[in-house]
Amino acid sequence: MCVNAGLPVGDNLSREALSNFPEFAVRNEAWGSFIFVRSLGRYYALDKQMSNLLLAYRGEGLSQDKDERLDQLYRAVYGNADACDKSKEALNRKNIQQVVMLLEARGVVKDSRFLGKFVDNVVPDILQAEDEENEDAEKRKLVAPLSVNLQLTRTCRNHCRHCWVLQMPSADGARELDKKEVKELIERLVASGVFVINFCGGFAVGRKDFAELVKYAIDKGMYVNVSVEGAALTKEVIANLISLEVRNYRIGLAAGNVTTWDNMRRPNNEKAEKSSSSRDRFVKRVYDFLMRHKQSKHSAKIAFRVAVVKTNSGEYLNMAQMLRDILSEIKLKIGDGFKKGDVVLHLDPAWAVSPSNDGNLFLNENEIKDLIAWVNNNNADGQYPFIIETRAKEKSLAKRHTLDGFEEPGGFRSCFISWNGGMYPNAEWSLTRKLDKDNDIRQHSIGDIWLNNDFSNFRQHFDRMQLGL
Numbered sequence: 001m002c003v004n005a006g007l008p009v010g011d012n013l014s015r016e017a018l019s020n021f022p023e024f025a026v027r028n029e030a031w032g033s034f035i036f037v038r039s040l041g042r043y044y045a046l047d048k049q050m051s052n053l054l055l056a057y058r059g060e061g062l063s064q065d066k067d068e069r070l071d072q073l074y075r076a077v078y079g080n081a082d083a084c085d086k087s088k089e090a091l092n093r094k095n096i097q098q099v100v101m102l103l104e105a106r107g108v109v110k111d112s113r114f115l116g117k118f119v120d121n122v123v124p125d126i127l128q129a130e131d132e133e134n135e136d137a138e139k140r141k142l143v144a145p146l147s148v149n150l151q152l153t154r155t156c157r158n159h160c161r162h163c164w165v166l167q168m169p170s171a172d173g174a175r176e177l178d179k180k181e182v183k184e185l186i187e188r189l190v191a192s193g194v195f196v197i198n199f200c201g202g203f204a205v206g207r208k209d210f211a212e213l214v215k216y217a218i219d220k221g222m223y224v225n226v227s228v229e230g231a232a233l234t235k236e237v238i239a240n241l242i243s244l245e246v247r248n249y250r251i252g253l254a255a256g257n258v259t260t261w262d263n264m265r266r267p268n269n270e271k272a273e274k275s276s277s278s279r280d281r282f283v284k285r286v287y288d289f290l291m292r293h294k295q296s297k298h299s300a301k302i303a304f305r306v307a308v309v310k311t312n313s314g315e316y317l318n319m320a321q322m323l324r325d326i327l328s329e330i331k332l333k334i335g336d337g338f339k340k341g342d343v344v345l346h347l348d349p350a351w352a353v354s355p356s357n358d359g360n361l362f363l364n365e366n367e368i369k370d371l372i373a374w375v376n377n378n379n380a381d382g383q384y385p386f387i388i389e390t391r392a393k394e395k396s397l398a399k400r401h402t403l404d405g406f407e408e409p410g411g412f413r414s415c416f417i418s419w420n421g422g423m424y425p426n427a428e429w430s431l432t433r434k435l436d437k438d439n440d441i442r443q444h445s446i447g448d449i450w451l452n453n454d455f456s457n458f459r460q461h462f463d464r465m466q467l468g469l
């Protein structure tokens with residue numbers, strides 16, 4: 001990490017973008033804290049001692065004198081614990097000295113100042129009490145999720161048979177979160193120490209306030225991911241996303257072949273445009289998008305995500321070749337604002353949740369094995385200028401739950417907030433419940449819902465599933 005005036009200038013992120021907010025933020029947890037590094041979009045866990053050391057930088061309390069400051073920091077971390085053991089004290093002081101040097105080198109602190117921001121979120125009593133009994137930090141609950149999938153809308157101009165969004169329970173009288181509510185939600189998330197957000201849909205880009213909301217989240221210091229249908233990348237949308245320096249995209253890809261594309265996207269829609277225009281428009285717009293990214297020199301991670309069902313399962317090669325052709329046409333090379341691994345083709349089985357499943361839609365166990373084998377065989381170095389991945393894992397279908405085989409952090413590290421303000425452990429959980437007062441973000445705080453019975457039940461249920469009980 002390069003360091004300049006306390007702000008890492010990494011991955012081509014412009015100084016202008018960084019100037020609006022600090023690079024680091026610290027949020028409290030019962031067992032210590034997280035420090036969030038914005039340019040990386042990552043949290044790092046700090047134990048109690050490390051947290052106390054950083055907290056000592058809060059306010060104006062630390063001395064300008066280096067030795068005195070070291071003394072203050074030592075007391076903040078160890079108190080009088082080493083009073084009777086001078087050799088231990090010397091060792092611990094040396095530890096503190098080294099940690100401070102490291103923090104200074106990374107631009108986290110400078111002299112007596114912390115160069116980030118303390119969220120100052122409150123840790124609820126219930127977590128404090130649990131912490132005393134629980135030695136295993138990995139299993140401890142968090143005060144809030146680390147990331148949020150925010151569904152800006154459930155409407156979509158496509159009518160995919162496998163679509164889980166279309167299976168969400170009807171919500172009489174419920175309405176979409178409006179612009180003001182989404183902005184308030186963003187502020188509430190940041191105040192709770194949640195700094196990673198994924199804007200998804202439906203057809204999220206179709207909201208008139210889409211760019212404004214993305215900008216709002218970035219201005220508040222969030223690390224933003226945008227899920228977008230490739231064909232929706234109009235010149236205006238591309239210009240907005242590039243100027244906002246969004247650095248993480250999930251772009252939906254349906255198929256490689258025109259007929260399959262049409263069968264995936266609008267199987268029963270008589271008003272569907274001619275099939276060739278939908279797929280061709282995808283190619284053209286993704287080309288424009290990648291070209292603009294190349295020219296902007298801003299790094300971005302771009303995942304092309306395919307929901308694999310029987311309809312498009314014969315198209316792995318076509319899709320990979322289509323993507324390779326686009327990349328080779330714009331002569332994208334590693335170093336053009338992209339690093340190896342920044343472009344990924346994700347081939348994941350679609351959730352088996354649609355009632356349109358007549359046995360001919362979702363992959364069976366053998367087809368999942370075939371998918372995994374294809375990904376393994378075709379991901380050899382140099383074969384494609386991108387990485388091919390799948391989260392599918394072989395598992396007996398007899399025991400299969402729709403979340404099995406996925407490294408699903410929902411409910412444990414992330415959550416899903418639906419178009420109408422329902423907060424759920426993950427999107428799938430939202431399919432089983434209507435919005436009610438217990439999970440309505442208009443009625444409760446993020447932290448309260450995160451720790452409520454529904455989330456607790458989910459965690460216990462999911463743990464049992466993992467254990468095969």
Ligand code: SF4
Nearest residue numbers: 156158159160163202
């Ligand atoms: S494009 Fe995505 S959101 Fe729209 S219908 Fe298809 S799967 Fe659903």
